[in-house]
């Protein structure tokens with residue numbers, strides 16, 4: 001007999017913004033950071049977070065039902081996951097991504113239908129095509145964006161530190177390094193390496209502070225530049241994490257060609273993204289990330305591993321391969 005069909009999945013998907021928004025508000029209010037200091041009852045939490053009497057109980061109990069909080073005898077506590085990943089005081093914090101989603105993407109995605117109809121981005125300063133100038137015009141937004149990048153790149157950076165044969169190389173440069181999560185993670189795991197992060201000038205003080213906090217300033221430096229107007233710095237390994245998806249096809253090809261030009265013979269290029277599966281029917285995150293690029297950029301889009309390997313070969317690379325990293329992310333490795 002055929003499986004009974006039900007509207008459940010349709011309705012759950014359509015209303016899933018309720019759960020997303022509840023979590024984003026909890027992060028914005030610092031709920032998990034507060035609870036990481038110790039469990040607390042309803043009234044204590046209500047006062048600490050500045051919640052209205054009408055909202056507090058339903059809000060906290062909804063998070064219990066969503067398995068993001070625990071409650072025993074009226075006392076609320078973090079789950080092991082929210083304690084490790086959503087306490088701002090811990091280096092394992094990934095909430096920067098959610099803070100940015102709360103402050104920016106949530107509202108921008110409200111204009112998805114318009115973006116689908118017009119093909120136009122819906123982020124800050126919609127009329128300008130210079131996304132990063134618009135984004136970085138505000139200091140708080142700049143810091144929020146760079147912290148968000150760390151939240152999203154922590155997992156892939158750990159996997160790249162583990163899976164790539166770093167012992168065969170001495171130097172690396174991360175192109176579009178943001179706060180420096182990948183250079184810090186790789187340098188910490190491989191003390192023989194010296195590394196650099198290349199990014200726009202506005203990023204310099206934030207990158208240098210982040211690297212200094214981890215006592216890596218001797219081995220990881222910042223290189224100021226613009227990858228459209230400058231040559232890419234040379235190193236044994238060039239990394240581009242979530243860079244190519246920001247740009248149109250011509251720009252993607254141009255960046256790959258520049259990486260090829262800057263690598264020595266035998267040098268490697270690592271590109272990591274939420275790469276879409278070749279059949280374009282499995283990696284929901286990769287496909288939605290591409291819609292996020294529609295909303296956030298003038299011409300960016302995500303792509304499959306097969307497409308990436310084809311562009312890499314066109315740029316001149318000989319051996320190219322795809323390796324899964326964590327969750328929806330994969331890396332393409334190309335050797336010159």
Ligand SMILES: C[S@@+](CC[C@H](N)C(=O)[O-])C[C@H]1O[C@@H](n2cnc3c(N)ncnc32)[C@H](O)[C@@H]1O
Pocket residue numbers: 132149150152153175176177178179198199200203225226227228240241242243246
């Ligand atoms: C989507 S973020 C990716 C950050 C990081 N690689 C990661 O995976 O978390 C793109 C990065 O590229 C940098 N960027 C944008 N335009 C650039 C340009 N023209 N030259 C150099 N860096 C640029 C941004 O400042 C930002 O740090």
